């Protein structure tokens with residue numbers, strides 16, 4: 001496994017691989033590698049010739065009062081896990097090379113980036129889209145792999161790739177969950193024992209709302225009410241930022257179910273913000 005820190009070297013390495021007719025699979029991460037990331041790596045290994053994983057805690061996607069400084073970092077642990085999974089290249093750039101003095105370009109997306117999480121994290125998706133665009137240009141993947149847990153992120157990156165004619169395929173992989181259903185996330189590490197136990201309500205509430213929907217008993221309003229009631233019943237949920245039924249393409253709140261529906265939520269348990277979602281097909 002090769003570790004690359006210099007953007008120019010990554011670009012040259014990718015160019016060489018492309019000239020040799022090899023396809024590149026790319027898994028962008030902020031490190032704190034868990035089974036969710038490893039599932040993306042496994043998929044990439046099955047579908048492409050060379051797998052590149054980036055580890056970069058991207059400062060421009062964190063708000064002023066967010067957790068950039070305390071975001072979990074475990075570079076040695078990450079390198080071990082990725083080596084074991086058979087990753088070919090880890091790209092670990094430094095912030096000063098990603099955003100050198102004078103850096104002044106951003107990918108701004110109206111609408112999609114302002115809804116759901118965007119309403120609570122202004123500027124977050126501009127930071128995500130900008131760094132992902134840069135990483136795509138550096139790594140030159142044929143396929144890039146993202147988890148469904150960050151559903152809004154996948155919608156925004158797909159929009160960006162289409163709008164800017166990026167020649168790559170986006171692969172969205174299923175959310176990997178703990179035994180009690182909690183979606184794997186690097187931020188789960190912030191939860192204390194009681195909070196971790198309480199966090200199981202997140203997926204449980206999504207599952208029961210989706211069962212109601214599938215059974216035909218609920219419209220979007222009822223699904224929203226059900227989700228909010230289930231979440232409020234857990235005393236350690238400190239805040240419900242949003243919870244309801246949304247259009248998976250536009251991320252707008254639904255007034256009537258469609259064939260494909262997104263149940264999504266963002267809550268705070270203590271000071272830890274967690275998100276999750278399920279896609280529900282209506283027959």
Ligand code: PAF
Pocket residue numbers: 028029030056058061128131132150153
């Ligand atoms: O999902 C993440 O970990 C980040 O948002 C990403 C895509 C690596 C961009 O920094």
